[in-house]
């Protein structure tokens with residue numbers, strides 16, 4: 066049967082960003098036969114034994130408690146499970162000297178949902194017909210923002226400036242404040258910090274500047290903290306969460322070992338939280354409560370923060386070091402390759418300046434030498450202007466073994482040397 070779809074139906078039944086190339090990756094892996102393929106494409110965190118044990122222990126406790134029936138046999142409030150909200154308010158008030166009450170917090174089924182609520186509550190067409198933009202101040206950013214708005218024309222991303230350390234083959238993106246425009250047509254602002262795909266951490270000053278630009282227009286700023294402290298604490302550089310009247314601090318428990326349980330958290334002004342909560346009631350009543358109940362236990366006992374800092378962060382930080390050291394040793398010194406500074410998250414981002422083919426073509430070529438990464442052009446949702454740079458980057462996931470990462474980077478270095486060769490010869 067071929068159902069007639071609405072405009073929204075048509076749009077929402079298309080896969081965006083990374084999801085669109087996952088099909089190709091799955092087919093490559095299935096048809097790989099005996100080929101030894103190193104798959105560094107995944108955004109799925111690895112299962113770390115200590116992390117799995119943490120959730121197993123919390124589940125055992127929950128099963129043995131009288132709370133169990135209340136958690137799984139009853140509907141609850143749309144705002145989320147009370148004990149988890151209380152645990153987060155208490156933890157954040159102590160840790161960051163805040164005055165949060167339960168009314169400042171909303172739990173959602175994963176944080177992707179939260180961006181969907183926000184993008185459509187604050188972005189899209191206002192009742193007077195005006196288009197309210199969803200602004201991504203620093204492109205590239207999380208590919209999932211590309212699919213969250215029912216009116217894709219509302220998404221507007223800004224090109225960054227590049228801070229290049231040529232001698233060391235390193236670089237870092239910075240917001241271009243000379244271009245960034247926030248005005249009465251802005252609905253909301255979203256960015257990830259640390260950033261998926263680049264590992265960039267916007268400085269506190271940059272964050273405050275963005276929030277200050279948005280404040281006079283009452284524009285909410287959603288800071289996607291899926292990799293930030295206090296958990297999963299996937300920052301490799303010192304950073305503190307930034308709070309403020311127009312800031313919605315958004316968290317996810319996915320990289321802290323619970324992606325299957327779908328838990329997102331929004332912390333912000335009561336009025337903003339209420340808007341998002343109503344959206345949630347209409348959409349799904351409330352998120353599932355089992356994951357919330359075990360998360361409350363792990364936060365209250367302090368073990369979640371402890372495991373994040375002592376297990377999760379060093380694990381991925383070490384993977385980044387392996388990748389960086391291998392590239393430094395194996396990549397040709399005279400070619401214009403630049404690794405983004407590894408400030409956090411679970412990815413490395415490589416820019417191959419003047420690459421004599423597109424990122425897609427290079428992705429296909431890498432598959433032939435047994436390495437799967439993600440072409441960078443999928444990470445520029447909302448960036449309308451043509452920019453060569455969009456087709457010169459790769460996202461490399463840190464979710465392989467040390468040996469796999471090192472071997473994959475050696476193969477990549479060889480492929481890079483070969484593809485730049487003709488240009489060098491003809492020059």
Ligand SMILES: Cc1ncc(COP(=O)(O)O)c(C=O)c1O
Pocket residue numbers: 108174175176177178207209257260261289291316317318319324327328329
């Ligand atoms: C930056 C960022 N934000 C949001 C998400 C969505 O996470 P979830 O819906 O699992 O909370 C991800 C997932 O990879 C991400 O990398």
